[in-house]
Amino acid sequence: MDLKRRRTRRFNLGFRREALQIAQASVDGERYAAATPRERALLGVVHARTLAANCHNQEAACALLRAEDDLSNAHAGIREPDRTFFFGEASLAHETACTLRDLGDHQRAIKEFRRSVRTRGTAFRRTHAVTLGYMGATQTAQGGVEEACATWTSVLDAMEDGIYSGRARQRVVEMRQLLSPYRKRGISTVGVLDARAAAYLAQVD
Structure with missing residues (x-):
């Protein structure tokens, strides 16, 4: 089971500290350094959500900015893993909105939810x-x-x-x-x- 799935499973079971440890490991290790921009953005926004869930507000905000920067560096010439094909602007906006919601920033969260709906394909x-x-x-x-x-x-x-x-x-x-x-x-x-x-x-x- 990869780090993202382990983090999600632990988080859904209520183990927020453990989820944060797994997410932190995913952005500190060699895997993150060697990952493509799109994969780094996905790992980064998962990290942001676990930081928010553990009330590390400033760190969560910084992780969101880094994920946004990583995704902006993704382009068609980079061969991405199949597991990250879905992760684009709409997915990042959705996860960003959930993080902002958990941080109590409802106004910005709603703006990001709207961006997600606006940019996601009809499929x-x-x-x-x-x-x-x-x-x-x-x-x-x-x-x-x-x-x-x-x-x-x-x-x-x-x-x-x-x-x-x-x-x-x-x-x-x-x-x-x-x-x-x-x-x-x-x-x-x-x-x-x-x-x-x-x-x-x-x-x-």
Whole structure:
């Protein structure tokens, strides 16, 4: 199992310190020094996310800048490993947004989520739904529930149009959880969206 997968597995299990140690090793070792720019950018943004998760805010911000610089040095003339073919501006923007969200910088996180959606190709509609789901959650954290409802409507549009994945479904579950405090406030868009989300989950579960 490579360092990125080990880091992700440990992070998802809640071992944030261990995840950071693995991510740190991936940017300190010979592998990083010998990696292509695109691979360094991928390793770097994973490092940034683990730094943010461990409240190393300044270091996380610096890691994001380094990942951005690394990706800017990638070009068609460099032979990249097959495992990094997907990682471009849209993926970097998505991971940057998640890092900024974890750092509490919701405004910049939303901007990066939007950049990710704008720059990702139409072939990745499932990933679009996940990114938009995260963006809606971040908009809610910033207090923009009606704006979040507009974003989440796009998620449900995609899901009801035949797009499905476990991660995208989880965004719908999260959507309902975050809408829960607003259900009795008489916001019509909340009621409509929540009903659609409930109907969708009942259909796929």
